[in-house]
Amino acid sequence: MRKAAGFVVFRRLCGEIEYLLLKASYGSFHWSAPKGHVDPGEDDFTTALRETKEEAGYDEKDLIIYQDTPITLNYEVRSKPESQAKPKIVIYWLAELRNPNQAPILSDEHTEFKWLGKEAAKDCAGFKDYKEMIDKFHEIIVKL
Template identity: 65%
Template structure:
């Protein structure tokens, strides 16, 4: 059975630039990713995304403009086991509000699209950042 996770790809508009929030994991390969986490029993994906973003970045639903029509699902394997991760795009209302990291992450970065794509490394994450960037550009 696949593990499910959910989260938000958070961006901010700063000095006419779109920047994406990425967090560096404090475990495993120390990979960079958007805030996300496993779906708890009885929890839906969206509720998980809200909870995990609060836990991992300190942002609540009130801090974000959530684009509910911008859902994207990634399917991949972790340790030879299937994983499904559902992401929504979310804009930080106050671009100056700093995230509050949990102990699951060692650092964070706000990066423009190309640098964000470079640091995440995985092709599906790169495609997702590009997809959400195009979504943002089309919303202007």
């Protein structure tokens, strides 16, 4: 089973809550939050920090991280349309960008980024479980 971790990064800009989505430079060119595979001997949270730094350029000093609110997604992935689906677990934590004007710095794993409101972020990502996660995190954000 493959395991990954990352952060759902959001910002507050002009009274609006926006979510960061990155467009993958590989596979189906999907949009998602920064995340990546857990390396051997690495814990999930350390992976989330490392991957967010690698993929978006944000590190712990750039973010307010809500460690007590992780959400785990379980789904199956196919490396190729004809290949067998493999189970994958991704753990996401919620993280607020301290400086809402700080642009991400993308790695070669992504070609574009977007800051989107809740509904647009859900539509862009497309996956049902991802949409449900955004809804749950949004409920947390409005109570902060």
